[in-house]
Amino acid sequence: xxxxxxxxxxxxxxxxxxxxxxxxxxxxxxxxxxxxxxxxxxxxxxxxxxxxxxxxxxxxxxxxxxxxxxxxxxxxxxxxxxxxxxxxxxxxxxxxxxxxxxxxxxxxxxxxxxxxxxxxxxxxxxxxxxxxxxxxxx
Numbered sequence: 001x002x003x004x005x006x007x008x009x010x011x012x013x014x015x016x017x018x019x020x021x022x023x024x025x026x027x028x029x030x031x032x033x034x035x036x037x038x039x040x041x042x043x044x045x046x047x048x049x050x051x052x053x054x055x056x057x058x059x060x061x062x063x064x065x066x067x068x069x070x071x072x073x074x075x076x077x078x079x080x081x082x083x084x085x086x087x088x089x090x091x092x093x094x095x096x097x098x099x100x101x102x103x104x105x106x107x108x109x110x111x112x113x114x115x116x117x118x119x120x121x122x123x124x125x126x127x128x129x130x131x132x133x134x135x136x137x138x
Contacts, residue, residue, distance in 0.1 A: 054092035089131035100125030
C-alpha cells in the first residue's frame with residue numbers, strides 16, 4: 001500500500017471514529033438516571049390532569065392535587081416513553097385535561113412536587129384503569 005493511500009485511509013478511519021464517539025455521546029446525554037426518584041417510599045396522589053404530554057423521550061402528567069387545607073399543588077410526573085406505553089394500550093388520548101385520576105408515584109428525593117409514574121399504577125377517580133388488561137394478555 002502506498003504511503004499516500006495509507007494516510008487517506010487513516011484519516012477516514014479517524015473521521016469515522018470521531019463520528020461514532022459524537023453519536024454515542026449524544027445518546028448518553030439524552031437520557032438520565034432515575035436515581036432522583038425514591039422508589040422505597042411511593043406516594044398515592046389523587047387530582048385533576050392539567051396536561052398529558054405524550055412525547056419522546058418521556059411522557060409527563062401535570063397533575064393538580066388539592067391538599068387537606070384546600071391549597072393546590074401542581075405535580076410534574078415523568079412516565080415511560082410513548083412507544084413503551086403504546087405497547088400497553090396507551091395513546092396520546094388516554095388522559096385529557098380535566099380527568100380525575102389516582103396514581104401511585106415514586107416521588108422526587110428532593111421533596112419537590114414531582115415523581116415517576118408507570119401506566120399500571122394509574123386509574124381514573126372511579127377506580128377504573130386508564131388502560132385495561134393489555135399487559136395481562138386479555
